[in-house]
Amino acid sequence: MDNFQKEIDERANLALSNKFELLLFRLGADAADEKSELYGINVFKLREIVPMPTITKAAGMRSPLLGMANIRGQLIPVIDLPAVAGCTPTTGLNLLLVTEYARSTQAFAVESVEDIVRLNWSQVHTAESGVGSRNITSIALLEGTQQENAMALVLDVEQILHDVIPSVREVKEGDISLKNFQMKPGAVAIVAEDSKVARSMLEQGLKAMGIPALMHTTGLEAWEQIKVMARQAAEEGVSIRDKIGLVLTDLEMPEMDGFTLTRNIKTDQNLKSIPVVIHSSLSGSANEDHVRKVGANGYVAKFEINQLSAIIHKVLEEAVA
Incomplete structure (x- = not known):
């Protein structure tokens, strides 16, 4: 053993x-x-x-x-x-x-x-x-x-x-409790998810929450987008949180996984204030320990839209507290 x-x-x-x-x-x-x-x-x-x-x-x-x-x-x-x-x-x-x-x-x-x-x-x-x-x-x-x-x-x-196995095929907007998500006007969520069906469900879920999102298929794509938006924020003299309200990432992804993406964000002085939620089909205490080690703000196992909504609401509230 x-x-x-x-x-x-x-x-x-x-x-x-x-x-x-x-x-x-x-x-x-x-x-x-x-x-x-x-x-x-x-x-x-x-x-x-x-x-x-x-x-x-x-x-x-x-x-x-x-x-x-x-x-x-x-x-x-x-x-x-x-x-x-x-x-x-x-x-x-x-x-x-x-x-x-x-x-x-x-x-x-x-x-x-x-x-x-x-x-x-x-x-x-x-x-x-x-x-x-x-x-x-x-x-x-x-x-x-x-x-x-x-x-x-x-x-x-x-x-x-x-x-x-047709247990959950669609995200129903009525499943999401109405919440006031603390996102600055004009800010977006950066999403990294390689599975087409999971990406579609996340897009539907975020739309139902009223959170605009930019979707990416790999962690590396999301990281490049974050760096572009960080440069834009610096040029405009605004906070990165005016551009990016949230990062939502899978763990398993081509080119760069979610742990590496999260660590890149949380070890950068200009980016570490961005809330990061890891959303993964990999469950278990070992992964949750790693989520804490790389500094993610939240973790939720796929795919239960109310739990995802609750975690996003929680980390956004904490980010402005």
């Missing part, structure tokens, strides 16, 4: 240096070119890998939902990941990746698991303009690993869950 906890702590500490670990797996032959691509998910979201158990299919359940599996006494929905990605397994669905995302537990059926590699977020690039799949959020370049000269397609699990 001590070694297991040590591994968890080491993995969590990677986040403070813009690094992470990626689980690599295969789903079978692609329908278009019959190649077997490498896919990846962040190891931090992985609870365990188990051999394919007996699956019970409920009436009315349709592909890509395979059914429910009993994993250590917990009934968990099983998603046919090759079916989602348009792949055909050559040896069958052999393993389940049991994952925890945004307050939910689910299992993804895959053909095989290849490796775990340690990467810098600078090795991961947004896939929005280069890959034609709504389920791929980024491309990880694997140079410097045993998977030499290879790349992995990083899945947008939030998009997959949004499509397959």
Whole structure:
């Protein structure tokens, strides 16, 4: 148990240096070119890998939902990941990746698991303009690993869950308690989120709160925008808070993660007054400890709009106190 906890702590500490670990797996032959691509998910979201158990299919359940599996006494929905990605397994669905995302537990059926590699977020690039799949959020370049000269397609699990398990599909304005958010006139929220569906939900939620926002797909894009607005504020002789009322960032993002973005803001004398809220599907005490270490003002797990609204209201109130 001590070694297991040590591994968890080491993995969590990677986040403070813009690094992470990626689980690599295969789903079978692609329908278009019959190649077997490498896919990846962040190891931090992985609870365990188990051999394919007996699956019970409920009436009315349709592909890509395979059914429910009993994993250590917990009934968990099983998603046919090759079916989602348009792949055909050559040896069958052999393993389940049991994952925890945004307050939910689910299992993804895959053909095989290849490796775990340690990467810098600078090795991961947004896939929005280069890959034609709504389920791929980024491309990880694997140079410097045993998977030499290879790349992995990083899945947008939030998009997959949004499509397959229709628990929360839209942000309803009526769900948000009316609050007076302490933002200066003309100031905006800077948002960094690589998942398309999460970005859309955040945009809807902030609009319902009456908070104007500039949306970005990576932490690096958001950081460059912040630096531009900081220069504008200096040239105009106004406070940065007249330009930026809030930064709302995911943790896992190509090029620069949310921890690094937050640390960049909070260690800059001209920017550190900007409230930062981290909004992530990565939950757990280790991440919340890191949120405190990098100086973020708030943390909320995806995606509950009332909790997000409450956290934003709280940090904005504290910023003017």
